[in-house]
Amino acid sequence: MPYNALARRLACCFPLDEDDLRAIDRLCAVPRRRVAARREFLREGDRPGQVHILLEGWASRLVMLPDGRRQITAFHLPGDILWRPMGDVRMDFSILALTPAMVVPIASGAFEPFVTAHPGIAMALATQDRVAEAVQRRWLVNLGQRTAFERIGHLFCELHHRLDAIGLAHENSFAFPVTQVELAEATGLxxxxVNRVLRDMRLQGLIDLEHRALRILQFSALAQRTLFDPAYLEPHGPLRLA
Amino acid sequence: MPYNALARRLACCFPLDEDDLRAIDRLCAVPRRRVAARREFLREGDRPGQVHILLEGWASRLVMLPDGRRQITAFHLPGDILWRPMGDVRMDFSILALTPAMVVPIASGAFEPFVTAHPGIAMALATQDRVAEAVQRRWLVNLGQRTAFERIGHLFCELHHRLDAIGLAHENSFAFPVTQVELAEATGLxxxxVNRVLRDMRLQGLIDLEHRALRILQFSALAQRTLFDPAYLEPHGPLRLA
DNA sequence: CGCCACTTTGAAGCACTTCAACATATGTGG
DNA sequence: CCACATATGTTGAAGTGCTTCAAAGTGGCG
Structure with a gap:
């Protein structure tokens, strides 16, 4: 892992050269913010003046209704942009750490000129943004059209794919710090x-989930039964395995 | 209506001067594309090389699953950007006209330099993009957390707000070309x-919907019962009424 | 006029929720 | 290291919001 999580993520989105990668590393070489697990470290209504990038750990994006109902609208992994200021727009969601996390806040006044100066990085960022948009669209399809089994299974496949791309999955298994309550908040169940669906998946030999670790025992079966097609995660066609 | 729909929409997002507005009008002064109602005029898998802007009519953004299930992920109104090419990214959704529509295809090679040359317009476009993102997030919350009544009522409030902003609503009523089947595809019902919920809303005197026209008879009651808060549609604070 | 798309209503079924209780991990201070 | 508190996971039984299936009614348009 020569470069940081952002550099590795952006390199997946658009071909970057050594100069670009080193530049990203330097950009992130500013004081970082350690966040404890379960802390809400960016809040709805805030107007942070810095770009916030997740360098380590998982986070969730949450919308709360006035009567207490909660919807998680995204799971964030290392290298995700959590917030990018724009004019005086307020956040209409909160960001919560799911694990101990490391976040870099970079002043807009430093970030935006940096992007302008590096066209390749600008392109990678735009592509990353498109993928995030496609992911959110897919979640919408999940909630609108899929059964509980399909929603949860599809989410597992998606997270596996995203984690695998940044080297955080091995042999179809990966750390999975999401509780069943949070899984429910993400899937609208x-x-x-959620607990009953997970039991069924275990009984059918599809997954093994315990101690915050998930192993997908039969990936192709799960992908097929949940209509998972990774095309939306791969803007430039499927990854070539070396 | 001195300027076209795009100019009026962008002016809502960020203050534009006369020069900007005229420039947008000129940009759109290229051959247009008339589209018949119910036609799918941009398809999943396509890679259109032009920016597609909706100037007149309504359109829907649709994701289809291989087994035929359909999810509408957005309703598009005049002034919406339907597609903006980026690298060689493919569309992961289709765009369908809901009414006879008018679309302007503008070559990327003309559009992007134009945006760069007009910082105000660039800002307005970015803001419009943010609002579209917030709308999609809200739909996710709808599908995940709300009842059928709330989903449909919230959608009515949102569309009223968006149409009112561009002068297409009068006295809480507006053209509503969406069939009950499409309403079902948008709300995951x-x-x-959908038909039964509409009947209940009518019996409660909340709405009047017939002949493709919707009138919200008790806006504040409907907004309250569906937890509608327009903040996510107003990046710069609530509109000031003249 | 007659077709086809859209709307409406009824009755039966089921996926998921709700409520309640218990079991098992996780963390904390003494 | 144990005692205790709290968060998380698990299971059963009853209820319901929405779906499914089926059929008939309505309206726009050639």
Missing amino acids: TPVH | TPVH
């Missing part, structure tokens, strides 16, 4: 029902 | 259930 009740925690009780 | 069955057409049958």
Whole structure:
């Protein structure tokens, strides 16, 4: 892992040269912010003046309704842009750490000129943005059209694919710090029902989930039964394996 | 209506001067594309080389699953950007006209330099993009957390707000070309259930919907019962009424 | 006029929720 | 290291919001 998580992620989105990668490393060489697990470190209504990048750990993006209902609208992995200021726009969601996390806040006044000066990086950022948009669209399809089993299974496949791309999955297994309550908040189900679906998946030999670690035992079967097609995660066609 | 729909929409997002507005008008003064109602005029898998802007009519953004399930992920109104090419990224959704529509295709090679040359317009476009993102996030919250009544009512409030901003609503009523089947595809419900919810709304005196025209009879009651808060549609604070 | 798309209603079924209780991990201070 | 508190996971039984299936009614348009 020569470069940081952002550099590795952007390199997946658009071909970057050594200069670009080193520049990203230098850009992120500013004081970082350690965040404890379960802390809400960016809040709805805030107007942070810095770009916030997740360098280590998982985070969730949450929208709360006034009556207490909660919807997680995204899971963020290392290298994700959590927030990029624009004019005086307020955040309409919160960001919560799911694990101990490391975040870099970079002043807009430093970030935007940096992007302008590096066209390749600008392109990679734009592509990353497109993929994030496609992911959110897919979640919408999940909630609107899929059964509980399909929603959860599809999410597992998506996370595996994203983690694998940044080297955080091995042999179809990966750290999975999401509780059943959070899984329910992300899939629009009740925690009780999430629990029953997970039991079924285990009984069918599809997954193994314990101690915050998930192993997908039969990836192709799960992908098929949840209609998972990774095309939306691969803007430039499928990854070539070396 | 001195300027076209795009100019009026962008002016809502960021203050533009006369020069900017005239420039947008000129940019759109290229051959247009008339599209018949119900036609799918941009397709999943396509890689259109032009920016596609909706100037007149309504359109829907649709994702189809291989087994035929359909999810509408957005309703597009005049002034919306339907597609903006980026690298060689493919569309992962289709665009369908809901009414007879007018679309301007503008070559990327003309559009992007134009944006660069007009910082105000670039800002307005970025803001419009943010709002579109927030709308999609809200739809996710709708599907994940809300009941059928809330989903449909919230959508009515959102569309009223967006149409009102561009002068297409009068006295809480507006053209509403969406069929019950399409409403079902957008809200993740069955057409049958949509029909029953609409009946209840009518019986409660909340709405009047017939002949493709919707009037919201009790806006504040509907907004309250569907937890509608327009903040996500107003990046720069609530509109000031003259 | 007659077709086809759209709307409406009823009755039965089921995926998921709700409520309640218990079991098992995780963390904390003594 | 144990005692205890709290968060997380698990299971059962009953309820319901929405779906499914089926059929009939309505309206726009050639």
